[in-house]
Amino acid sequence: MFFLLLSFYFTIPAFAAGNSTSNSTHILLSCGTSETNIVDSNNLIWIGDGTTNYISKIASKTSQWPSQNPSVPTIPFNNARLFSSNYTYTFPLSPGRYFLRLYFYPANYSNLLASDSFMTVTVGPYTLLSNFSAWITVTALNYDYLIQEFSINVTSTTLNLTFAPSTKHPSAFAFINGIEIVSSPDIFSISTAYDADGNNKIFSYDEGMAFQTMYRLNVGGQSLARSQDSGNLYRSWDDDSNYIFGAAFGITFSNDPNVTIEYPPNIPQYIAPVSVYETARSMGPDPHINLQYNLTWILSVDAGFYYLLRFHFCEIQYPMTKPNQRVFFIYINNQTAQTQFDVIAYSGGIGKPVYRDYVVLTVGSGQMDMWVALYPDLSTKTSIMMQF
Incomplete structure (x- = not known):
């Protein structure tokens, strides 16, 4: 089963102590070049795939980007490796969970048109991308480039990553600009996830499942660059304001100066950087206004998949120090996923991060x-001012 992951970082599940991952693998591969020691804007060092043993012996082409688009980072998007037939990268890895990030800048490389770049990408038993067009995707989203992030569990000593041109398009080709592999703790299968039906039914999934990250939102705070992440996981965090429905943005604020974020023993710091928990979005102090609307986010997704939604909360301002001061419902697709959620009661106190997982199956297609x-x-007669 393949999951798509939506993460809401309001104001994250490993149960081992420590602030870094136990494994330290970090591969940054700039594809289509034989350069070494290529430093990007985050001061991370990439190597050209042409200098490694990861590449296949099957013939492939390389190309530099045809134009200097100032909005596109030079590294790793200034080169690409192009495939007219199936092509496999082989990475020797220790068993465990990893983040796999694929970097795409669709362009007219050599004599190939960006609009013909249709491909399928597989890793082990998983099809990560099927009949995928980076060009159609960036056009629809009004982006210039894409980073597709997956969390995969490697059970052998190698990871085979295969790019295959689509057989549905006569002139199809595959390409890749960059590949990143970074060790990750297993922050999914050891968590308890609940079906988003309001009955607190536990959803069972195993440690071998793969996930694709769809959204990772820092609610009430600014976007965070990869270099600002914790635990050497190099995740990016997006501002949530672009996804809020209507004009009901509420108010944003930072933690009270007297509040220190303290990770509970079961939540190590690599789950999320401190800066994520130091900001929040609230419905505001007026209970009469709050009763007139929901604080709502709208996220575009593909129907027909399971989605894991991870909600992260932390009370960060006084006087919210006791249970029953702030209690609320969580709705997912107009279903009541959670009733009477109380951050203080659930976390044990102010300044303590908590998270909760829900799984929803979307139906249909497209x-x-x-x-x-x-x-x-309303039944608890809380203070009504909601903070997320």
Whole structure:
């Protein structure tokens, strides 16, 4: 089963102590070049795939980008490796979970048109991308380039990553600009996930599942660059404001100066950087206004998949120090996923991060909007001012 992951970092599941991953693999591969020691804007060092033993002996082409687009980072997008037939990278790795990131800048390389770049990408038993067009995707999203992130569990001593031109398009070719592999703790299968039906039914999934990251949102705070992440995982975090429905943005604020973020023993610091928990979004102090709307995010997703939504909370301002001061509902696609959620009661106190996972199966096909909303619980007579 293949999962797509949506993460909400409001204001993350490993149960081992420590602030870094136990494995230290970090491969940064600039494809289509034989250069070494290529330093990017985050001061990370890439190596050309032409200098490694990762590449296949099957023939492939290399190309530099045809134009200098100032909005596209030079590294790793200034070169590409092009494939007219199936092509496999082989990486020797220790068994364990890894983040795999694929970097795409669709362009007219050599005599090939960007619009013909249709491909399927597989790793082990998983099809990560099927009949995928980076050009169509960036055009639809109004992006210039793409980074596709996956979390995969490697059970052998090698990882085979295969790019295959689509057989559905006569002139199809595959390409890749960069490949990143970084060790990751298993932050998924050891967590308890609940079906998003409001009945607190536990969803069972095993440690071998693969995930694709769809959204990782820092709610109430600014976007965070990869270099600002914790645990040497190099994740990027996006501003959530672009996904809020309507004009009901609420208010944003930082943690009270007297509040220190303290990770509980079961949540190591590599789960998320401190800066993620130091900001929040609130519905505001007026209970009469709060009762008139939900705080809602809308996320475009592909129908027909399971989605894991991970919500992260942390009370960061006084006087919210006791249970029953702030209690709320969580809705996913108009279903009540959670009633009477109380951050203080769940976390044990102010300044303590917590998270909760929900799984939802979307039905149908094509694109759809996923609605995520929160609303105060009136039955508890709480203070109503909601913070996420």
